[in-house]
Amino acid sequence: MTNNYYQHNAQTFFDGTVNVDMSSLYESFTRHLAPEALVLDAGCGSGRDSKAFCEMGYQVEAFDASSEMVALARKHTGLVVQQMTFTEVAAQQKYDGIWCCASLLHVPAPELSEVMQKLAQALKPGGIWYVSFKYGDGEREKNGRRFTDMNERSFAALLKNISAIEVVEQWLTQDKRPDRDETWLNAVLRRA
Template sequence: MADEETIRVYDIKATDYAKRFSRDEPSGSLKGFMSCLPPGAAVLDWGCGPGMASSHLRDAGFLPDPVDASPEMVALAREHRGLPARLGTFDDPLETAAYQGVWANFSLLHAARQDFPGHLANLHDCLQPQGILHLGMKRGSGASRDKFGRYYTFYETEELTTLLQAAGFEILKVHEGEEAGLAGTVDPFVLMLSRKTQVPVSREKETSAI
């Protein structure tokens, strides 16, 4: 279930967030993600914020589908970047095999831990065979709120690797680092690039039990 307090904070801070993370060129991680996609690929930007990544994807010839739970973020993506951004949460259904790529950059860290495997399963289903998933998360343990009230769930890289593999993804690249976010704290993060390769392990077990 979407955290209403987190959405409220992003509505209030939408303009500040857009200014803080705006850049004229795609980041290195976004360039790496795009290099794995076929020309003209359809890409789900899940938690698009003000639409920066989607605008770079569009400029590179891809077909972004920007989705965010914050009405103010969606409005910025539409009005300032001319994107077809739409309102949605992680709980909304996704069309099966609709995308060649998913960009989930520091968005799923706001989901509750118990919901995370289900979200990965939905992303697996919405990707076409060999589809590419970029996942950006903050590293750590437990869950907490920042000074603004945003809810975070933290994972170590090893746990994320296990979860992705169980969901049917092959890890292609891992990058760890530290960076200051909107709240001003310098936090450790991990960026993980993976490819859809198989039926998730959990479903293989279900099939074998029938």
């Protein structure tokens, strides 16, 4: 369902997100990274964040589930963006940082713990991981997309199932897009 939405609305989504200023969120993540760190942009969408991290001097790998989004992200970033899903992540202790901006929220709640464990295993010990979810509790569908919303309580419960991951920082933000009035739960995590 969700991938179908992005396949058919890729250009509209790209146009609506590619120029959003995410610098305050980048700073929360990058202050924990060494220069030239290897970052995975997991569920990269338009490639906006991948491009920004490249411009900051980081090595970046990126993937998205939608072939249409992958094509737009490749063109925007010049990177070899992979088409794959979270369940296909197989790397072990490879990345210094993983960036999951508004992407894990599309994983169905029953699969989220397993997906996050895979991503945790892809992080090097001491690695940093940014995640964001729309603020709420439970699953819902809106305009052809599935969302798993999180609040502080449900996120804490989810993290209990993810081994070796600790919360560095957690905070709420308002949507950065001018036409949106949504609250987001953000977190920076670290692999022990």
